Amino acid sequence: MSILSKDFLWGGAIAANQSEGAYNKDGKGLSLVDLLPAGRERTEPLFNPAKGLNKNFTFYPSHESIDFYHHYEEDIKLFAEMGFKALRLSISWPRIFPNGDESEPNEKGLAFYDKVFKTLEYYNIEPIVTINHFDTPYYLAKNYGGWYNRKTVDFFVNYATVLFKRFSKYVKYWITHNEINMILHIPYIGGGLIIKDTDNKNQIMYQAAHHQLIASSLVTKIAKEINTSNQIGCMLAAGEVYPNTPHPDDVMAALSKNREQYIFIDIQARGEYPNYSKRMFEDLGVNIHKEVGDDEILKQYPVDYISFSYYSSRLESGDESINSNKSAGNAFASLKNPHLEASNWGWQIDPVGLRITMNQIYDRYQKPLFIVENGLGEIDEVDRDGNIHDSYRIKYLSEHINQMIEAVKDGVQLIGYTSWGCIDIVSAGSGEMKKRYGFIYVDRDNEGNGTLKRIRKDSFYWYKKVIQTNGDSLTY
Numbered sequence: 001m002s003i004l005s006k007d008f009l010w011g012g013a014i015a016a017n018q019s020e021g022a023y024n025k026d027g028k029g030l031s032l033v034d035l036l037p038a039g040r041e042r043t044e045p046l047f048n049p050a051k052g053l054n055k056n057f058t059f060y061p062s063h064e065s066i067d068f069y070h071h072y073e074e075d076i077k078l079f080a081e082m083g084f085k086a087l088r089l090s091i092s093w094p095r096i097f098p099n100g101d102e103s104e105p106n107e108k109g110l111a112f113y114d115k116v117f118k119t120l121e122y123y124n125i126e127p128i129v130t131i132n133h134f135d136t137p138y139y140l141a142k143n144y145g146g147w148y149n150r151k152t153v154d155f156f157v158n159y160a161t162v163l164f165k166r167f168s169k170y171v172k173y174w175i176t177h178n179e180i181n182m183i184l185h186i187p188y189i190g191g192g193l194i195i196k197d198t199d200n201k202n203q204i205m206y207q208a209a210h211h212q213l214i215a216s217s218l219v220t221k222i223a224k225e226i227n228t229s230n231q232i233g234c235m236l237a238a239g240e241v242y243p244n245t246p247h248p249d250d251v252m253a254a255l256s257k258n259r260e261q262y263i264f265i266d267i268q269a270r271g272e273y274p275n276y277s278k279r280m281f282e283d284l285g286v287n288i289h290k291e292v293g294d295d296e297i298l299k300q301y302p303v304d305y306i307s308f309s310y311y312s313s314r315l316e317s318g319d320e321s322i323n324s325n326k327s328a329g330n331a332f333a334s335l336k337n338p339h340l341e342a343s344n345w346g347w348q349i350d351p352v353g354l355r356i357t358m359n360q361i362y363d364r365y366q367k368p369l370f371i372v373e374n375g376l377g378e379i380d381e382v383d384r385d386g387n388i389h390d391s392y393r394i395k396y397l398s399e400h401i402n403q404m405i406e407a408v409k410d411g412v413q414l415i416g417y418t419s420w421g422c423i424d425i426v427s428a429g430s431g432e433m434k435k436r437y438g439f440i441y442v443d444r445d446n447e448g449n450g451t452l453k454r455i456r457k458d459s460f461y462w463y464k465k466v467i468q469t470n471g472d473s474l475t476y
């Protein structure tokens, strides 16, 4: 008998900017990601987002992506065939407010999500909606300085209010910002921040994060006023940081690195900046400018649940010369853990780390958790028989779900599990199509060629059985 409750939310997750395409259809404005080419050029300083669309790059992967905008019915039907109880998706902010600073929304953008939510309702799939998944309108980044500018809080509040009013009849679970801590690692994508070398980078990132935190609390208040059943979650790019050795300096360094992630959730779950932030900000030369009432807003409107992504654990040393050997396989650089294997993109695979991370987060906050991203980005080949035999993905997911169940047995309260990129989509980190996470293959390559045909992978049938048995059958 499954330990998971019968209404456990099994499903998958995608984001608008990585799946929809139709980047300039029906009045949509440019999103931050629409300016990013594929591959190496994607990351600064090779790519300068301040300059706008660059004619030297002929291919921008988000512009068409997998065209979920026109394939959503077919795709949701496939999710239903797998037995999905939930789909995490995001709403494209520039589809609703093309520049971000308008007062009235773009009706055609809203109409698209009406259709998506109606289709989900038809199949009894619960939508989990991220309001801001790396998708601030580019106009706000360019003309206002993105989230560094306090005005962006007002624009976001207006945008979120429109969504709550229009979609609360379909949506109960909302997530305000995707991976809020990523603003420290990919500030352009996370916060629309275009930072110059001469800027005080930490000051800009933490001030922008403060604005995101305030915005999150403000919209929590509004969501509850509009519909008391609305549930608002924060979202952390999680993954426990381990000490490199038992040396106390390494343990202290790991603790500090963990605080770099938990600081945001400490604020969102407990409603105040933690004590350690005072010294941390002093050391970083950061001075957060707060407006009157900010502390009260944070305190009064904490989140209802804590959602997070988990791909890997990390390793930290107290010795900076050792830390300089970190590999940047991920936006989170990490030392190599000799006990773990890594994916072709250098992401270290650690299923037990998921159990550890879940227990740490739950011990810290005692609020329900929701795993809204987990999965393996790998190269898939279509076999001569036309199928995709992704046994490596099945192994990864099976081991992680097994450890997730162990954490539930440990006493962690868990709402659901939505595996990342349940249909192949464009990678956020590298813009590649080649890095696939899906149960469903999409015929499209790194250069944008392909028929966009959808094919069920072996993992599709495996996951269907996992859901059917509520996690009892994980064999592969």
Ligand code: P53
Pocket (backbone or CB within 6 Å): 015, 018, 134, 178, 179, 237, 309, 311, 330, 331, 332, 373, 377, 420, 426, 427, 428, 429, 430, 435
């Ligand atoms: P990709 C790393 C780098 C960029 C985004 O990442 C990330 C991470 C992981 O911590 O965060 C999430 O596509 C993000 C998704 C993203 C997914 O990880 O680079 O919320 O948008 O696609 C996987 O392999």
